[in-house]
Structures are given as C-alpha cells and as structure tokens.
Amino acid sequence: MTAVIRGRPPDGTVGFLHVDMDAFYAAVEVRRRPELQGKPVVVGGTGNRGVVAAASYEARVFGIGSAMPSTRARRLCPHAVFLPGDHAHYGEVSKRVMAILTDVTPLVEPLSLDEAFLDMRGATRLLGPADELAARIRDRILEQEQLTCSVGVASSKFMAKLATERAKPRVEPSGPVWGPGVHVVAAGTELDFLHPLPVTALFGVGPATSRRLTRLGVETVGDLASLPESSLATALGAAAGRQLHQLANGIDDRPVVVNRPARSISHEETFSRDLHTESALEAEVTRMGDAVARRLRASSLVARTIVLKVRFGDFKTITRSVTLPEPTDGARDVVAAARDLLTHVDTTPGVRLLGVGASGLVDASTQQLSFEDGSEAHDAAEQVADRIRDRFGSSAIGPAAAIRAGRGLRSPLDADQPWGPDDSDPRSD
Numbered sequence: 001m002t003a004v005i006r007g008r009p010p011d012g013t014v015g016f017l018h019v020d021m022d023a024f025y026a027a028v029e030v031r032r033r034p035e036l037q038g039k040p041v042v043v044g045g046t047g048n049r050g051v052v053a054a055a056s057y058e059a060r061v062f063g064i065g066s067a068m069p070s071t072r073a074r075r076l077c078p079h080a081v082f083l084p085g086d087h088a089h090y091g092e093v094s095k096r097v098m099a100i101l102t103d104v105t106p107l108v109e110p111l112s113l114d115e116a117f118l119d120m121r122g123a124t125r126l127l128g129p130a131d132e133l134a135a136r137i138r139d140r141i142l143e144q145e146q147l148t149c150s151v152g153v154a155s156s157k158f159m160a161k162l163a164t165e166r167a168k169p170r171v172e173p174s175g176p177v178w179g180p181g182v183h184v185v186a187a188g189t190e191l192d193f194l195h196p197l198p199v200t201a202l203f204g205v206g207p208a209t210s211r212r213l214t215r216l217g218v219e220t221v222g223d224l225a226s227l228p229e230s231s232l233a234t235a236l237g238a239a240a241g242r243q244l245h246q247l248a249n250g251i252d253d254r255p256v257v258v259n260r261p262a263r264s265i266s267h268e269e270t271f272s273r274d275l276h277t278e279s280a281l282e283a284e285v286t287r288m289g290d291a292v293a294r295r296l297r298a299s300s301l302v303a304r305t306i307v308l309k310v311r312f313g314d315f316k317t318i319t320r321s322v323t324l325p326e327p328t329d330g331a332r333d334v335v336a337a338a339r340d341l342l343t344h345v346d347t348t349p350g351v352r353l354l355g356v357g358a359s360g361l362v363d364a365s366t367q368q369l370s371f372e373d374g375s376e377a378h379d380a381a382e383q384v385a386d387r388i389r390d391r392f393g394s395s396a397i398g399p400a401a402a403i404r405a406g407r408g409l410r411s412p413l414d415a416d417q418p419w420g421p422d423d424s425d426p427r428s429d
Helices: 024-032 070-076 087-104 130-145 157-167 190-194 207-215 221-226 229-236 238-248 278-298 331-343 375-392
Strands: 003-005 016-021 041-044 052-055 081-084 108-112 115-119 149-154 170-172 175-177 182-184 256-258 264-275 301-312 317-328 351-363
Touching: 016 130, 016 157, 024 041, 024 052, 024 087, 041 070, 052 070, 070 081, 087 108, 087 115, 087 130, 108 256, 115 157, 115 256, 130 149, 130 182, 149 157, 157 182, 157 190, 190 221, 207 229, 221 238, 229 238, 264 278, 264 301, 278 301, 278 331, 278 351, 301 331, 317 331, 317 351, 331 351
Parallel strands: 041 081, 149 182
Antiparallel strands: 003 256, 016 115, 016 149, 041 052, 108 115, 170 175, 264 351, 301 317, 301 351
C-alpha cells in the first residue's frame, strides 16, 4: 500500500528531511579497507568500457565524478585505487541505514540506496526540532555503520534536497573540506536561500533547458522566478514552464510517499567485447530474462510488458517491447518474449550492451489462474529453483540455454555489474 501525507506544516515549522550518504559506495569500500582512508578511491567498472559509480572526495579533487568513463578517470588520477562495485553489499548496508531512518519515523521515502526523504512534521513535538533530529540521525549512522551522511532540513522536499548540498563536504584544490553535516532552511527564508542559486540548481534544468533560459537572460533562480509563467510556457512548453516557475518560487507540495511501488524491473549489461553471434546473444537474453522473472517472483509482482534494450558498438541504442496477453512472473514467458523481440533486431553490427526489463507491474495476487497445459508444473519447478538459489547461490541452477561455452552458468544476480565489465571478463563470441 502507498501512503502519502499532504500539505505543509500548519505552524510554519520545517518538517522535511533529505538524508544523503556521503560518497556512499566509495565510503563503504574504505570502511572495508581502512588502509585506503585518505586516498583517492574510485568504484565502478574497472575495464575499458566501465563507468564510475562513485568517487571518494579525495578522488573528486582530480575532477573524477560519477558516470564518467573509467578510462578518463584513470587519466585524471593514475594513482587512484580503482575497485569493482559490489552492489549486493551496498544493498545490505543500505537496508541497515534505512532501518535507522524508519526507526525515527515511518514516513520515509527511499530515492535510491543512499538517499531518502523523511516527513518529520508529526514527530517534532514528541522528538524535538527537526534540526536536532537530523543531527541525531547522523550520529547514529556514524556510530552504527561508521559512515557519514548529510542532511537538509526545510519546509518542503525540494528545499530540503537543495539544503543537503550546503551540508555536504566540499572539494577544494587543496583537498576535501568537511561541511556542517546539517543545513536548515528556516521557514520564511526559502526565497532568500533559493533565488541567488544558479538556475541549474532546479530539477529539470539540464544543458538544453539551460541554453534556452540563457537566451531569455536567465542565470539565477531569481531571474527565472521574475519571468511570467506564460513566457516560460512559450519557451519550454506548458508543463515544464509551469513546473519550473513553481519551483523557482519555492512552491513544492509533493508529499513523502511511503512504499512507492516499483515501476519496472530490469537487468542490463555492457560486454567487454561486442557480441555478434545469435547463440551468444540468445544465451545472454535467456540469462537476464530468467533473473528478471526471479526478481518479479521475489517482489510478488507480475509484468504486463517485456522490454528489450540493445546498444550497438557505435552507441546507437534501441528498445523494443511487447505487451503480453496476461501478466506473468514466469521465466518461460519472460524469456520467450525477450528472445522473440531479439529476432526482430539486426545484431550483425555487434552488440555492446543488452538488457531485458519488465514493466506494467501489478501485484501478483491479481493474476488470473492459468489453465494452460503444464503451467502448474512450470510454476512448481521455478519455485524449487528459487529455493535452491536462495540456499546455494544464484548460479547453482538455471536454464540450460543460458550456458555459453567457456563460461558455464552465471546469473546476473551473482555478478551484476551495472557500471560495465572488468577487462578480465571472458565473454566473447
């Protein structure tokens, strides 16, 4: 069930918190390897096709940032320590951090593994002012996990997220400088805080939108707020213009959403070398489709739509999708749909990245019973396979069609690397 709490604090107090872990993946790795403390650490894909997932603040001094190609990061800082990501471990740490937050209030909206909004409006009278609660949250996370976080406190989600940036460590040429950890935008001071910021601080203002606004003479959020909404609608479109005009004037009535339902489940992977052969690609699609189906079952969800994503060697990316007659969580259905989509794609130029996804998710309890011959046997077999994997690991059992010569059976759940492959990865045609 999704719960929302709407409205603003009736007494003008600040009640929204935005908690953001500091350089989360890199910090977790340094915690596991204390000898790396104070060194530039980069986490992500370590191969030539990898990208940076996170960089310690010591690495950021050299200009390294997330989503940067690993090859460029190495050029910027050859002496940095490059580590492959461990998404499963980060997920475990994230669960413990989120448990700390939900122990303070049940109104927690996770945004990612390392970030969440909290609605403290109903708890401040009992637990104390929101800024004091923010400090206590930081202390508890540091004590329990030996990790630091930054917290923004304000009267809306949007303002709280911006406040977090003021709380975070800064990167100076001489090295990282720790921030205050907590920054509060007091009620009634929102526009004083907001309007001097560059317009790129607003959500939705990317490079293209920024260029359009520059042509209108807009450089700061205050410049944008002074424009009529009609002018923004003409330049950016009605929806975007209205949203930016509201944000620039500090208007954000979005609630904290608890238990936000998943919109999609997917697996995608970049290969160390382009794949060309039909057999290699079919094996990868089968492996990923099987993993997506398992995650659907683990989440008690069924999917109406199956999506195939293909990126070629020249970085051209296409997606293909199909809507199924009935929602499913079965590997047989997911894999069959994905493989059929693959047959309609010309893969002879070579495939750099492949992904299988499921969308149109609904609760599995709404799924109609199937009277298809053999459906009960397939369901039972998949349930047994799930129990075997839970006990012996994701590669203990799987579809034979997912086995490729020289690789054996490997599940994305065992070594899912969303940031690109290691150069030692043996995958090739």
